[in-house]
Amino acid sequence: MIVKRDKLTFWEKLYVPAIWGGLKVTMRHALRKNVTMQYPEVKWAVPPGYRGAPYLVKNQEGRTKCVSCQLCEFVCPPKAIRITPPGPQGAPGAGNVEKGPQAFDINMLRCIFCGYCQEVCPEEAIFLMKDYSLTGLTRGEMVFDKEKLLKLGGVHDDRIQKWEHKAEEAAHQGVAP
Amino acid sequence: MSNMSSPVTSENKVSPAPTATGGAAVVAASTPPPDMIAIKVDGKTVFAPKTTPDPITGKPIPTTMIQACALVSVEVPHYCYHPKLPVAGNCRMCLVEFGTPAMGPDRKPVMNPDGTPKIAKSPRPAIACATPISPGMEIYTNTPGVVDMRKGVLEFLLINHPLDCPICDQAGECKLQEYSVDYGQAQSRFVEEKVHKPKRVDLGPRIVLDDERCILCSRCVRFTKDIVGDDALGFVNRGSYNTLSNYPGKPFDNNYTLNTVDICPVGALTSKDFRFQMRVWFLKETKSICTSCGTGCNIVMGAREEKIYRYEPRQNDAVNSTWMCDAGRLNYKWIGRADRLKEVMTRSLGGSAYASSWSVAIQQITAKLTAAAAGSVAIVASARQTNEELYLLARLAKKFGAITDSVPRLGIGDKLLVNADRNPNSTGARLTGIAAAPMGSNLAKIADGIRKGTVKTLIVFGEDVTKHGIGADLLAKLETLIVSDILPNATTSAAHFLLPGCAHAEKRGTFTNVKGRVQRFMKAVESPGSARPEWEILHELVFNVTGQNGFVSIEGLFNQMASDIPAFAALKWAGLGDTGVTIQI
Numbered sequence: 223m224i225v226k227r228d229k230l231t232f233w234e235k236l237y238v239p240a241i242w243g244g245l246k247v248t249m250r251h252a253l254r255k256n257v258t259m260q261y262p263e264v265k266w267a268v269p270p271g272y273r274g275a276p277y278l279v280k281n282q283e284g285r286t287k288c289v290s291c292q293l294c295e296f297v298c299p300p301k302a303i304r305i306t307p308p309g310p311q312g313a314p315g316a317g318n319v320e321k322g323p324q325a326f327d328i329n330m331l332r333c334i335f336c337g338y339c340q341e342v343c344p345e346e347a348i349f350l351m352k353d354y355s356l357t358g359l360t361r362g363e364m365v366f367d368k369e370k371l372l373k374l375g376g377v378h379d380d381r382i383q384k385w386e387h388k389a390e391e392a393a394h395q396g397v398a399p
Numbered sequence: 400m401s402n403m404s405s406p407v408t409s410e411n412k413v414s415p416a417p418t419a420t421g422g423a424a425v426v427a428a429s430t431p432p433p434d435m436i437a438i439k440v441d442g443k444t445v446f447a448p449k450t451t452p453d454p455i456t457g458k459p460i461p462t463t464m465i466q467a468c469a470l471v472s473v474e475v476p477h478y479c480y481h482p483k484l485p486v487a488g489n490c491r492m493c494l495v496e497f498g499t500p501a502m503g504p505d506r507k508p509v510m511n512p513d514g515t516p517k518i519a520k521s522p523r524p525a526i527a528c529a530t531p532i533s534p535g536m537e538i539y540t541n542t543p544g545v546v547d548m549r550k551g552v553l554e555f556l557l558i559n560h561p562l563d564c565p566i567c568d569q570a571g572e573c574k575l576q577e578y579s580v581d582y583g584q585a586q587s588r589f590v591e592e593k594v595h596k597p598k599r600v601d602l603g604p605r606i607v608l609d610d611e612r613c614i615l616c617s618r619c620v621r622f623t624k625d626i627v628g629d630d631a632l633g634f635v636n637r638g639s640y641n642t643l644s645n646y647p648g649k650p651f652d653n654n655y656t657l658n659t660v661d662i663c664p665v666g667a668l669t670s671k672d673f674r675f676q677m678r679v680w681f682l683k684e685t686k687s688i689c690t691s692c693g694t695g696c697n698i699v700m701g702a703r704e705e706k707i708y709r710y711e712p713r714q715n716d717a718v719n720s721t722w723m724c725d726a727g728r729l730n731y732k733w734i735g736r737a738d739r740l741k742e743v744m745t746r747s748l749g750g751s752a753y754a755s756s757w758s759v760a761i762q763q764i765t766a767k768l769t770a771a772a773a774g775s776v777a778i779v780a781s782a783r784q785t786n787e788e789l790y791l792l793a794r795l796a797k798k799f800g801a802i803t804d805s806v807p808r809l810g811i812g813d814k815l816l817v818n819a820d821r822n823p824n825s826t827g828a829r830l831t832g833i834a835a836a837p838m839g840s841n842l843a844k845i846a847d848g849i850r851k852g853t854v855k856t857l858i859v860f861g862e863d864v865t866k867h868g869i870g871a872d873l874l875a876k877l878e879t880l881i882v883s884d885i886l887p888n889a890t891t892s893a894a895h896f897l898l899p900g901c902a903h904a905e906k907r908g909t910f911t912n913v914k915g916r917v918q919r920f921m922k923a924v925e926s927p928g929s930a931r932p933e934w935e936i937l938h939e940l941v942f943n944v945t946g947q948n949g950f951v952s953i954e955g956l957f958n959q960m961a962s963d964i965p966a967f968a969a970l971k972w973a974g975l976g977d978t979g980v981t982i983q984i
Contacts, residue, residue: 291565292678310674318598321566321675344565388561392595 268352273337275330275353277375278368279346283386285316286372287347290323294339294348302332303339318389326368330356346378438467439537445471447532454483455625461531464538465493468527475540476549476578478556478664479616480528483721485625487617488529490556492578494548495527496520500535508535524548549582557583559594559639560665561611569666571679575614594639602632603651605671605725606660613643613667619659626722627815629653643667654724654817661711661721670709672729677701677708685923686713686977688910690783690903691727692810693820695912697978698723700731700904700923707731707904707924715978718916724817731904734924738887740899741928752897757929761936764896765943767856767879768799776801777845777854779869780833781861782808782822784933785908786917786967787953789824789831790960791937792860796833798945802848804841805834806862818913823903826911826984830966842868849873857881860933861900863888883933899930906932907953909975911982917970918979919957 233239259266268274281287290313295303306325313322339348353374358364366374392398431437435446447467450459463486465475478490501509501519509517518537524545527538539545556575564570596610620632620643631651635644645651660670682701689696689710696719701709710731712723745755745763755763768776776799780792796803805828812819828834835841846869848854856879857869865871865888874880874893882894891897905926909919926932934956938949950956954972961967966982974980 289565290675291570292681293565296678296680307675307677309676310671312675319566320599388595391592395592395595397595397597 273335273350276350278371279375279378281380289321293342297338297342300332302329319385329365331364436534464527464530467532475527484621486529491552493527494524496539498537553582567666568669574664607669612665618662627655657725658722673709685921687920689727690823691730693818693913696723702923705924734902739927744897746895768944771856773800775855778803778858782825782828786827787956788933789833793831803833807838824910863890865889900933901926915984916979916981919975
């Protein structure tokens with residue numbers, strides 16, 4: 223294909239206006255507020271809704287919210303999550319919740335931070351938090367186990383507390399939960 | 400507001416093949432055969448049998464709407480109805496609208512102007528599970544009215560349901576979940592406190608009951624009373640407090656309790672064995688056969704990542720209906736045991752064992768067998784091996800004129816499914832000529848032969864012969880002892896050549912049950928270590944020793960066996976299907 227070039231006009235042939243335009247851009251940037259950060263000395267302010275690493279949370283009562291329903295393990299596109307259910311005896315001390323994960327591993331090298339686990343969780347037990355820079359010296363170190371995930375996740379203030387309410391209701395009706 | 404489905408094309412639709420209920424739906428002809436009734440389901444003409452056998456007594460009883468709908472694969476949602484149980488009609492989920500031909504005062508059908516019979520729609524719905532069909536009846540399963548009724552029934556069922564799907568083992572195969580997706584509401588209108596009932600009720604050694612989840616369909620009550628004959632379960636209390644319970648002080652512990660977990664449409668009855676082990680949607684399902692007795696119940700193995708989590712019965716009306724016993728169902732844990740035989744081992748005479756490889760071991764065994772004199776070889780092959788493996792062993796035996804036998808395993812049978820013969824393939828062992836008549840009578844002769852020194856080579860497949868009359872002292876006298884097994888025992892530790900074999904879950908093959916039904920099973924998990932299916936090993940040995948080539952696929956091997964052994968004549972692997980073929984024995 224032959225591209226036909228337009229003839230330059232007199233104004234364009236002068237070049238001075240183009241040079242002036244370039245200088246204007248340069249000056250605008252020279253006088254603007256600095257955007258480059260001195261990372262890692264200066265950390266980036268993570269905006270709300272950012273999808274960082276997924277961590278497990280406890281509620282304000284200190285109960286691990288995960289009940290090992292394994293929906294996140296099922297939905298996880300890179301198969302980063304691996305849950306071991308508690309087995310016939312249930313989770314120790316779980317009360318009327320009965321279930322909890324015996325083991326909960328997330329391979330952060332596999333995780334693609336898509337947020338499906340948080341979206342699918344029926345118990346609001348896993349959240350993508352603000353951590354975006356995960357490092358480790360070995361691959362094994364990058365597989366976060368339950369204790370590590372819970373420690374990093376912290377406490378999520380649960381407004382619904384459905385299991386606690388169920389236990390209260392059952393106790394009120396004289397049925398052992 | 401009559402038929403909402405598309406009546407335009409449905410007239411010409413070909414109905415599915417005759418179903419297991421024995422009825423055939425034929426659409427092409429206009430008048431039904433004498434023992435059939437012509438009805439319409441959602442505009443589709445169906446010829447349904449007038450009567451179907453009662454699931455318990457077998458006596459002919461009138462065909463119901465739900466059975467007629469099943470003939471044309473129209474699913475009517477239901478909870479309490481089960482094709483193998485008596486009808487209870489208490490869940491009301493299967494309500495449908497229907498009409499019958501209108502009758503004039505002269506008791507003659509009223510006709511429409513176009514010559515078709517005028518249908519008088521019933522003012523009230525009927526439960527499809529308990530309403531018999533009548534000639535000319537029209538059933539509407541998809542009208543807005545029917546959908547509204549289903550929504551209403553479901554809303555009532557969910558009033559006191561705890562909605563604890565995240566911790567419920569039934570999630571993923573729960574009818575309440577499925578129909579909630581179809582007919583449920585996103586928001587509950589029920590604002591009162593839900594009635595709470597006991598959770599984690601210990602019903603018996605294998606069952607835990609969650610009373611809150613129960614929708615009171617009574618399937619379990621009917622199953623244990625009418626199928627098993629153990630009237631162990633019932634309902635107590637009234638209204639919202641209606642609760643499933645066992646008789647106080649009488650545990651629910653018959654040998655069929657776990658079937659109630661299968662038929663429970665919700666997660667009320669849970670298996671202690673499978674409880675909180677794995678979510679069902681992870682399980683890869685493989686069609687297989689239970690190996691715990693000669694009945695050969697058809698099963699589905701649920702496995703994930705080379706670990707078997709559960710057995711469930713699979714429908715085969717010629718063998719096990721839709722049930723299986725608890726003992727057989729729980730007999731799977733040995734497959735994943737840590738002490739499974741994983742490596743090929745060789746031991747020189749009097750020396751210690753060392754790891755070998757398949758190629759070396761097969762070569763050495765071939766050399767030993769080729770050098771063996773006729774009559775100096777004996778074979779003990781378990782009746783737990785497949786037809787194909789026993790057939791290959793029989794070919795080896797023929798070459799050497801070997802004396803062969805299997806080990807009988809007898810227990811106590813019952814009238815429902817458990818057979819006294821605890822070998823899954825005794826019939827196969829007899830038909831292939833491996834087992835003596837009666838089975839086990841040659842074991843003493845083999846022991847005698849070893850003692851006298853006439854038997855110098857013993858081939859053992861899948862049995863611990865030290866427990867069956869051929870003790871360790873006799874095994875020590877042998878020049879060559881070739882053993883293939885799955886788990887270690889006294890015989891495997893004495894073997895000169897130890898060939899690790901596969902459990903039935905790790906290979907394909909066929910078993911012949913006590914009634915002569917040849918049934919095939921599929922591979923669910925990989926074998927551990929270097930264990931190989933026995934038929935593969937035997938195929939190599941037979942080729943090396945006899946020089947006869949065979950088939951390297953299980954399909955070809957089965958077809959070859961069927962053409963060689965008269966009892967299996969005319970059978971083909973592909974023709975066995977999922978439910979097998981019965982042969983004359």
